[in-house]
Amino acid sequence: MKKRPTVGEILQAKGVSRRGFLKYCATTASILALPPSMIPRIAEAIENARRTSVIWLSFQECTGCTESLTRSASPTVEGLIFDAISLDYHHTLQAAAGEQAEAARHAAMQENDGNYLVLVDGSIPLGNPGFSTIAGISNVDMLKETVAGAAAVVAIGSCAAFGGIPGADPNPTGAVSVMDLVTDKPVINVPGCPPIPMVMTAVLTQFLTFGELPELDALSRPLAFYGQTIHDRCYRRPFYEQGKFAKTFDDEGAKAGWCLYKLGCKGPTTYNACATTKWNNGTSFPIEAGHPCLGCSEPNFWDDGGFYEPLSTGHFDSGEKLAGAAAAGVALGAVAAAAGRRRQAKFMKEG
Amino acid sequence: MTTPQHVPITASPFHGNVRPLLNEVLHALDKLLETREATTIDLASLPFGPGELEHLEALLGTGELSAKLDALGSSSIRETAYPGVWWLEHRNAFDEIVGRYLEITHTPEILSSQDADIIAGRAHLEEQFE
Amino acid sequence: MDLLEFAKGPALQVAAYILVAGSIWRLVGILLLKEKPDFSEPRQSGGLLAALKVIYTRSFTASPFKRATLYPKMMAYVMHLGLFAVVFLFVPHIMFFEGFLGFEWPGLPNSVIFFLGVAAVVSGIALLVRRITNPVLRLISNFDDYFSWFVTLFPIVTGLLISVRMGFRYETLLAIHILSVALLMIWLPFGKLGHTFLVFVTRGTTGMVFERRGAKT
Ligand code: HEM
Ligand code: HEM
Ligand code: SF4
Numbered sequence A: 001m002k003k004r005p006t007v008g009e010i011l012q013a014k015g016v017s018r019r020g021f022l023k024y025c026a027t028t029a030s031i032l033a034l035p036p037s038m039i040p041r042i043a044e045a046i047e048n049a050r051r052t053s054v055i056w057l058s059f060q061e062c063t064g065c066t067e068s069l070t071r072s073a074s075p076t077v078e079g080l081i082f083d084a085i086s087l088d089y090h091h092t093l094q095a096a097a098g099e100q101a102e103a104a105r106h107a108a109m110q111e112n113d114g115n116y117l118v119l120v121d122g123s124i125p126l127g128n129p130g131f132s133t134i135a136g137i138s139n140v141d142m143l144k145e146t147v148a149g150a151a152a153v154v155a156i157g158s159c160a161a162f163g164g165i166p167g168a169d170p171n172p173t174g175a176v177s178v179m180d181l182v183t184d185k186p187v188i189n190v191p192g193c194p195p196i197p198m199v200m201t202a203v204l205t206q207f208l209t210f211g212e213l214p215e216l217d218a219l220s221r222p223l224a225f226y227g228q229t230i231h232d233r234c235y236r237r238p239f240y241e242q243g244k245f246a247k248t249f250d251d252e253g254a255k256a257g258w259c260l261y262k263l264g265c266k267g268p269t270t271y272n273a274c275a276t277t278k279w280n281n282g283t284s285f286p287i288e289a290g291h292p293c294l295g296c297s298e299p300n301f302w303d304d305g306g307f308y309e310p311l312s313t314g315h316f317d318s319g320e321k322l323a324g325a326a327a328a329g330v331a332l333g334a335v336a337a338a339a340g341r342r343r344q345a346k347f348m349k350e351g
Numbered sequence B: 001m002t003t004p005q006h007v008p009i010t011a012s013p014f015h016g017n018v019r020p021l022l023n024e025v026l027h028a029l030d031k032l033l034e035t036r037e038a039t040t041i042d043l044a045s046l047p048f049g050p051g052e053l054e055h056l057e058a059l060l061g062t063g064e065l066s067a068k069l070d071a072l073g074s075s076s077i078r079e080t081a082y083p084g085v086w087w088l089e090h091r092n093a094f095d096e097i098v099g100r101y102l103e104i105t106h107t108p109e110i111l112s113s114q115d116a117d118i119i120a121g122r123a124h125l126e127e128q129f130e
Numbered sequence C: 001m002d003l004l005e006f007a008k009g010p011a012l013q014v015a016a017y018i019l020v021a022g023s024i025w026r027l028v029g030i031l032l033l034k035e036k037p038d039f040s041e042p043r044q045s046g047g048l049l050a051a052l053k054v055i056y057t058r059s060f061t062a063s064p065f066k067r068a069t070l071y072p073k074m075m076a077y078v079m080h081l082g083l084f085a086v087v088f089l090f091v092p093h094i095m096f097f098e099g100f101l102g103f104e105w106p107g108l109p110n111s112v113i114f115f116l117g118v119a120a121v122v123s124g125i126a127l128l129v130r131r132i133t134n135p136v137l138r139l140i141s142n143f144d145d146y147f148s149w150f151v152t153l154f155p156i157v158t159g160l161l162i163s164v165r166m167g168f169r170y171e172t173l174l175a176i177h178i179l180s181v182a183l184l185m186i187w188l189p190f191g192k193l194g195h196t197f198l199v200f201v202t203r204g205t206t207g208m209v210f211e212r213r214g215a216k217t
């Protein structure tokens, strides 16, 4: 196997100055949510990192995640990280198609055996292998085959991470997540519908620069981005504490930017970086735009009650059953009273 | 030196990020004076509400020195009205902001010429003699 | 299904059935009982007014006991009023009720609720300490008293924990909180917490009986 160039060499060859490199490292630290004091270490790591082969598999998905990633604004993605990774297979982005594309995938797998990264977006249908195929290969088979020689698998988006919308009730295709199928390789989940582009980039950057997997939470999400709830970092939080809530999307409270809890905000139970990293290059995020968080980076967010139903609402099925319980109570009470009366009468007679 | 425009700190109508941040800057200035140690604050890591960042920028104002850097997209490096407090903005090739920092230092590192670049430049200069 | 879904769905559902059926069972069972015949000559006619009077007067300490019971009485008031405010005036709770009642009412800021919740817990603990240290009270206390105390305080403590967090995950704490509420709902009709709906019935009955016998109420 020929040695792939280091990122430092690639940059030098491109005529990027040291200042440019420093700038790149600073933004990388930012993206990785590392403190600026880490910049020198990052610089050293990036200089020596080698170009890594990436195979991207798209299964039952809407291409929103790819769309999101290619919107990533940092100099990293279009410019540098995509120079630093070699995207050897991505059937939506690559020019090659059909057998040619599959040949590219096999070549990349052979050449980088044990070292390449597999990125997956979309869930995998187990109901019928014919539900989703690429070049006549079912999604399950392609995943298993491709993952065999991978260093790690990154599940991009809530579909790949948790089954997502294809897996929503009644799950007609029997969709499962990457985690459900890949148990013998490290899996990193980067959920979101779609995930924040910066977060996707960051996870790749981290792997490429430090050659190590990030610290993960119980759902295999990188803690750096999924370690805190939206609620804990939300700028509307002071209004929550003051009990100031928007009741509709156009009342005074909504105009004054009050908390969206009443409108169904799932921020308190949602772990994601929207509140700080934000979207569209840090322009804003859904709550800032006036819409409650849907909880898109959490498992089953699609089935977890209504989007506009407050988090503290209970899920009762019907008032009728409750009325039934009341009727049962009356009946039980009547029986108890009758028994009591009989006991009373007996007691009176016997004295 | 231009005098700081006195935008009152308490006038912040926002979500309470500005005050603690300025406090941090104050401590960083103390540290700079006492130990000459610089501090960088990544503004992207703070949960600013709408308008808060602009408020902070207005509050810190513009000082005597500002520079433009052209490397992998443009960057602006500007001393605020408070000497030693620098406002840095990095843009990518599409002119989109990719990083915003406050540096509390005598000179931001990125302003000085870097050895690697000096070496490359020197070699280039030497070539001119041939 | 995760723990939170379980708590919000089936657990609350079953608890609600038990709460409703159990409370009505106990109320009906008592109200339908035949009055015990009292063969003594009535001193006064024990009417509804007498019942209402005792319901009212028993809200305060009778003067001979003022000194002795002022402290526990105050603690009991703080605990009950705190509990009431936390349950019915905390905005996320109001939204919980709105979910099935269909209407809402104004609440208090979370910081005030937090303070009242802490006050309720502190006074609850003070009452327990008294129960344990006072020899007479301890003698007449049984499992029901202690368990009812626990079941009352547990949801307040778990609720307060949600806002304190202490490194635990919000969804886990919320699930535990709701499960603790479900436990309260299940126990409420059967033990001494039944006083929630029986307290005025018993006081009224006492009032009527005492009136009839000419006792000073
Ligand atoms: C099923 C009904 C209930 C639900 C869904 C519920 C839900 C909640 C929620 C969402 C919070 C917010 C925590 C926060 O972010 O501050 C909370 C707090 C709390 N709950 Fe409940 N709760 C219920 C019933 C109760 C009951 C019956 C009690 C008391 C016996 C109680 C006591 C509390 C307390 C003390 C707090 C802390 C208030 C604070 O934030 O300062 N809850 N509850
Ligand atoms: C209309 C509603 C209620 C009324 C009028 C009421 C009244 C009372 C009274 C008069 C006492 C005796 C206090 C004393 O020792 O001086 C008491 C004790 C107690 N109540 Fe309630 N109560 C009500 C609802 C509730 C509810 C809903 C709960 C729990 C969820 C509760 C929990 C307790 C507990 C734990 C005690 C024992 C306190 C101790 O250890 O001394 N109460 N209540
Ligand atoms: S808008 Fe949502 S995330 Fe923000 S404070 Fe309110 S409930 Fe929390």
Ligand code: SF4
Binding pocket: A192, A193, A230, A270, A271, A272, A274, A285, A286, A287, A292, A293, A294, A295, A296, A297
């Ligand atoms: S605010 Fe919530 S629903 Fe919206 S993108 Fe972020 S995590 Fe997803």
